[in-house]
Amino acid sequence: VVSIQSISKVFTAALVMSEKGSVFIQEKIGVNATGAAFNSIVAIEQHNGSALNPFVNAGAIQTTSWVKAEDSRERWAKISANMSAYAGRNLQLNELVYDSEVNDNKRNQAISKILDAYGRMGSDPLEATTVYTKQCSLNVSVHDLAVMGATIANHGINPVTQLRVIDAKYTPKIMAVMAIAGLYDNSGDWLYSTGLPAKSGVGGGIIAIVPGRFCIAVVSPPLDDFGNSVRGQLAIKYIVEKLGLNTYQ
Template sequence: MFEADVQDVAQLVATGSIPSSAEIDALLATAHERYAATTDGRVADYIPVLGAADPSKFGMSLVTADGRTHSLGDSAHTFSIQSISKAFVYALVCDALGHEVVHDRVGVNNTGLPFNSVVALELNGGSPLNPMVNAGAIATTALVHADPTLRWEAIHAGLSAFAGRELQLDEEVFASEMLTNHRNRAIAHLLTSYTRLDPEPLGVVETYTKQCSLSVTAADLAVMGATLADGGVNPVTGQRVVSEQAARDTLAVLASCGMYERSGEWLFEIGLPAKSGVSGGILAVAPGKGALAVFSPPLDEAGNSVRGQRVCAYLSRALALNLFASAPRVKEQSSLVAPGSHRKEL
């Protein structure tokens, strides 16, 4: 999945340098050209409306922590956010309830199993292992509010604040998913049987399905990710959406669990917190620097966009974003930020 030829981009951005806007645009163009012809993967068809997606759609957007936006291809094409919503609802809940309360209800360890697994829940005594699989995400959504109307309003407003604009519910996607979400209903009932879900379970599933049915673009996702990268402040609007602690907690969970059972391989090869969705979106976040979002519907067996993974691998190396990569730096070049600041500009 992560092609060996990406190693040749390691020197495109000089070690220790800050890439210019022109360099970023050129690298995005190169990545798009490299992977536009990729035909691997297949669109998600277990949700009928997603099965009709155009597999040729391919867009990307990168937003820096200081609000600069770079987009290419079908970056303005709308699609449902799906599981990428889990990250932002988790951030909102962490911000509202605090680190310990949320951690007590929803764990942070990878299941090593598919995202919609019921087995993982049973093996752990009914406790969700992390908020990026469906069981943990449903439990997280339930923590927003006991009243279903207020719960949805809070989630809708919160995710819109992350994007910097009011996101719209895709009614067609929502209706299609409500007809096919039998496993999620079963998960909610199982959580209730273990007293891990307080509100009425089917009402929580409905809200969860709505949050997954919000329409976004790759450009929206990049802004949302850059908000996490900038410690909870939307770099485009300047609005604080969540606390620095909530942003940190979310990025930590994304690093370990965001790419489902491929999370370990992703972190090993690409080294960035990330989240995928079965509509074809991938969001990768470079803390303090910015975020990259890619949209391409064909998925691998784990439910991750094939083109999206390859683009992220390429740009992580080209832009020196891998959190675990280090190299000797010239002292004058290494001082990218003022003392005490968390921001490093792309």
């Protein structure tokens, strides 16, 4: 079991997309690669306050701020319930991880303040940053990640519970952003090698989706310089090659 970390960004973006539509994500947050580090402040200024996509920290915090809620408690309840629906079970908060990260998130707080100055935030910036930190601290197993990714692969229906979690019209949009920015600054090389939309997290997890079929999930914490699981990438690339899963082949 590990904390979900940045893989959570996929499912909160999907939640906001369900509430506000895919055009909102495209126009308000963006769907382009940043060409900068995942926690870059400079990238926001260079693009007139645009986060560019919901999978860098700026875009993820902004996305969290736009979840429809009256306050932070309701926002957190909706986000955690949404991710639990993807997993098919109630996911639990890792209090130790959360306590550590919430006391060391000054850079993310700065990012949220800059976005707020540009009028990009949907709620109080510091509150949104705290909720974002909490969503990254949910515990998941590799089985949870596989089911969560498979729900997207299965056009929005959880393959375990058979419940629809998101409208099928949104899953191609989510996978498109995963292809663009799912593995931080290494997203282009990843797509070039595998042809699969994927998302990684610094907890060591990776989900790689074979559209319409299934999800490959891996948890292996040692990370490369980009923040992606070293062995996880190798394992998925091996499976893709052996089973001929590259979507461009």
